[in-house]
Amino acid sequence: REASNMGWLTFxxxxxxxxxxxxxxxxxxxRTHQQQENLKFMAHFKRKFVIHxxxxxxxxxxxxxxxxxxxxxxxxxxxxxxxxxxxxxxxxALNSAFCYILKVPLNKEEQTGIVYVWIGSKANPEExxxxxxxxxxxxxxxxxxxxxxxxxxxPDNFFWVALGGRKPYDKDADFMNYTRLFRCSNEKGYxxxxxxxx
Numbered sequence: 001r002e003a004s005n006m007g008w009l010t011f012x013x014x015x016x017x018x019x020x021x022x023x024x025x026x027x028x029x030x031r032t033h034q035q036q037e038n039l040k041f042m043a044h045f046k047r048k049f050v051i052h053x054x055x056x057x058x059x060x061x062x063x064x065x066x067x068x069x070x071x072x073x074x075x076x077x078x079x080x081x082x083x084x085x086x087x088x089x090x091x092x093a094l095n096s097a098f099c100y101i102l103k104v105p106l107n108k109e110e111q112t113g114i115v116y117v118w119i120g121s122k123a124n125p126e127e128x129x130x131x132x133x134x135x136x137x138x139x140x141x142x143x144x145x146x147x148x149x150x151x152x153x154x155p156d157n158f159f160w161v162a163l164g165g166r167k168p169y170d171k172d173a174d175f176m177n178y179t180r181l182f183r184c185s186n187e188k189g190y191x192x193x194x195x196x197x198x
Contacts (some may be wrong), residue, residue: 001033001034001035008031016029034051036183036196037049037081039078039080039081042080042081043080047079047080047082047130048082048084048130048133048134048137049082049083049084050071050083050084050086050134050138051083051084051085051086052086053086065105066105067105068089068102068103068104068105068162068163069086069089069101069102069103070086070087070088070089070090070093070100070101070102070103070162070163071084071085071086071087071100071101071102072084072085072087072093072098072100073098073099073100073101073127073130073131073134074098075127079126082127082130084101084131084134089102089162089163089164090163090164090167091159091163091164091165091166091167091169092167092168092169093169094118094120094169094170095120095169095170095171095172095173096120096121096122096123096151096169096170096171096172096173097120097122097123097170097172097173097176098120098123098127098173099117099118099119099120099123099127099128099130099131100117100118100120100131101115101116101117101118101131101134101135101138102115102116102118102158102162102163103115103116103139103144104116104157104161104162111143112143112144113139113143113144113145114144114145114146114147115135115139115144115145115146115147116147116148116149116154116158117131117132117135117146117147117148117149118149118151118154118158119131119148119149119150119151120151121150121151121152122171122172122173132148180195181195181196182194182195182196183195183196
C-alpha cells in the first residue's frame with residue numbers, strides 16, 4: 001500500500017521480459033493491490049500471509065534501540081483471507097476479539113528478545129492456534145523467548161516497555177458481522193461503486 005509506482009515500472013520494463021523468455025505465452029501477469037488480493041493468490045500462503053512495514057533494504061540506525069514489532073492477525077469474511085499485518089505499537093490497538101504478536105528486543109544488537117502472543121478473550125480458538133504457529137516460524141531463534149498471554153494475564157512490562165502504557169481498547173468486534181467492503185473506481189471511464197466480497 002505504500003509502494004511507489006517505480007517498482008511496477010521496473011517490473012514491466014525489465015523483469016517481465018525475462019519471465020516472458022522463460023514461460024512464453026503461458027505467462028499471465030496480474031497486478032494486485034494490498035487488501036484486494038484474490039482467493040487464488042491468498043491460497044498459496046496457507047493462511048500465513050505476513051505484511052511488514054518499511055523497506056526491505058532499510059539500514060537500522062546503530063544509535064537507536066531496535067524497534068518493537070507489533071502484528072495484528074485479521075481475517076476478512078473468509079479464513080483463507082487471513083493476514084498478519086504489522087501495525088504501530090500501541091495498546092489502544094488491541095481488541096478482545098483478535099490475536100496479536102508483540103516482539104520486544106532486549107538489547108541493542110537485537111540478538112535477544114521476547115515474543116508475546118496475545119490472545120483476546122473473545123478470539124477465535126483456531127486463530128489463536130494459528131498465531132502461535134506463525135510466531136514460532138517468524139522468530140525461530142534460540143535467543144528469543146516466547147510467552148503466550150491470555151487477555152487479562154499480561155505482565156506490566158508487556159504494556160509499559162513496548163506499548164507506551166496501558167490504554168483503554170475495544171472489547172468486541174461486532175462491527176465485523178456487519179462490515180461490507182465496497183470499491184470505488186473510475187477505470188471504466190465513469191464512476192462506479194461495487195461490492196468487493198460477499
